[in-house]
Amino acid sequence: MIDIEFVRSRFIKHFDGKTGNVYTSPGRINLIGEHTDYNGGFVFPGAVDKGITAEMRANGTEDTVMAYAIDLKDRVDFKLSDPAGPKASWARYIYGIAKEFQKLGVPVKGFNIAFAGDVPLGAGMSSSAAMESCFACGLNDIFGDNKVSQWDMALAGQATEHNYCGVNCGIMDQFASVFGKAGCLMRLDCRSREFEYFPFKPDGYRLVLLDSVVKHQLAGSPYNDRRNSCENVVKHIAAKHPEGQFETLRDCTWEQLEEVKDEVGTEDYMRAKFVLGEKDRVLAVCDALNEGDYEKVGEMMYKTHEGLSKDYEVSCEELDYLNDIARECEVTGSRIMGGGFGGCTINLVRNDLYKNFIATAKKKFNEKYGHEPKVYDVVIGDGSRRLC
Numbered sequence: 381m382i383d384i385e386f387v388r389s390r391f392i393k394h395f396d397g398k399t400g401n402v403y404t405s406p407g408r409i410n411l412i413g414e415h416t417d418y419n420g421g422f423v424f425p426g427a428v429d430k431g432i433t434a435e436m437r438a439n440g441t442e443d444t445v446m447a448y449a450i451d452l453k454d455r456v457d458f459k460l461s462d463p464a465g466p467k468a469s470w471a472r473y474i475y476g477i478a479k480e481f482q483k484l485g486v487p488v489k490g491f492n493i494a495f496a497g498d499v500p501l502g503a504g505m506s507s508s509a510a511m512e513s514c515f516a517c518g519l520n521d522i523f524g525d526n527k528v529s530q531w532d533m534a535l536a537g538q539a540t541e542h543n544y545c546g547v548n549c550g551i552m553d554q555f556a557s558v559f560g561k562a563g564c565l566m567r568l569d570c571r572s573r574e575f576e577y578f579p580f581k582p583d584g585y586r587l588v589l590l591d592s593v594v595k596h597q598l599a600g601s602p603y604n605d606r607r608n609s610c611e612n613v614v615k616h617i618a619a620k621h622p623e624g625q626f627e628t629l630r631d632c633t634w635e636q637l638e639e640v641k642d643e644v645g646t647e648d649y650m651r652a653k654f655v656l657g658e659k660d661r662v663l664a665v666c667d668a669l670n671e672g673d674y675e676k677v678g679e680m681m682y683k684t685h686e687g688l689s690k691d692y693e694v695s696c697e698e699l700d701y702l703n704d705i706a707r708e709c710e711v712t713g714s715r716i717m718g719g720g721f722g723g724c725t726i727n728l729v730r731n732d733l734y735k736n737f738i739a740t741a742k743k744k745f746n747e748k749y750g751h752e753p754k755v756y757d758v759v760i761g762d763g764s765r766r767l768c
């Protein structure tokens with residue numbers, strides 16, 4: 381985690397010398413359940429020990445925000461009443477959360493903020509959700525009397541993506557960042573929003589992320605197209621079954637998907653096929669975890685990778701290569717994590733194979749792409765909170 385004193389020293393230097401309160405929110409991993417959140421399915425995320433840390437303080441103005449992104453050495457001032465909002469993409473997360481909080485009735489006024497992060501950007505670990513929930517946590521404390529619920533904080537983060545950042549994302553990332561708990565994964569039913577903490581300490585195994593360092597950018601990306609494909613399939617199924625209730629692919633069966641196969645076209649069919657399979661895999665993983673059957677968990681992870689690569693088409697050459705290396709090294713499970721189009725693979729590895737896997741992956745990847753993948757050992761940490 382980022383050192384509080386580091387953030388504080390910048391906050392003091394860039395503003396009026398006064399200190400504020402410090403908040404932090406994590407990025408996330410996801411064991412399984414990819415692209416299921418906006419399809420009303422299940423996800424299995426956990427918060428990580430890396431995230432965003434921000435110092436914030438009301439500055440006494442009606443609506444002027446003074447913001448400093450420490451890592452980028454970039455300062456942006458803007459007014460909350462400006463309907464266009466700031467241009468800098470990082471500042472739009474601050475603007476978006478503040479606007480969403482105002483919609484919730486929180487009397488957000490002008491404030492100063494400086495923040496830094498150690499969650500890698502564009503690696504599929506939800507650096508943007510970490511920002512949103514960190515800023516939400518701060519605004520809730522400073523202007524909201526901490527009356528905004530955890531769910532409303534997560535939803536304000538998601539609305540920020542939709543309304544100010546151009547990503548029509550689901551709720552998984554913001555949920556994980558707000559609700560995370562050290563040592564636990566969480567199984568969330570994205571339709572009912574019920575969730576359960578799952579202590580995750582796989583005896584004899586560890587989780588490690590390999591970052592391809594291929595840039596992952598969801599805004600304006602085919603991410604939204606994937607979502608549209610899924611929604612299109614649901615529309616066709618609903619039209620065939622006026623008696624039924626079809627909101628998302630969660631409500632659709634394999635048979636119903638087959639019925640509309642010809643009319644929706646190959647691409648949309650493949651997308652929906654992946655989602656229905658993934659829905660089943662998350663439940664299989666839950667059973668396997670309850671039985672301590674990590675080999676089964678791993679098998680599902682490989683299946684997910686295959687589906688994400690071939691049917692959902694959100695992989696890339698580098699990620700497929702990392703997946704191949706994992707198989708060669710007899711890693712228990714490996715797959716793309718997060719939205720895709722670059723970023724990391726998540727790997728469930730037996731302790732005795734770990735060293736060889738990492739060394740082999742570094743060597744082979746370097747030989748092919750001229751640089752090593754970055755390695756992040758997963759430590760499952762706590763969700764959004766005030767530090768001081």
Ligand code: GLA
Binds near residue numbers: 413506553
């Ligand atoms: C991104 C989105 C999430 C989710 C994942 C894929 O991280 O923000 O809502 O859809 O992709 O599982």
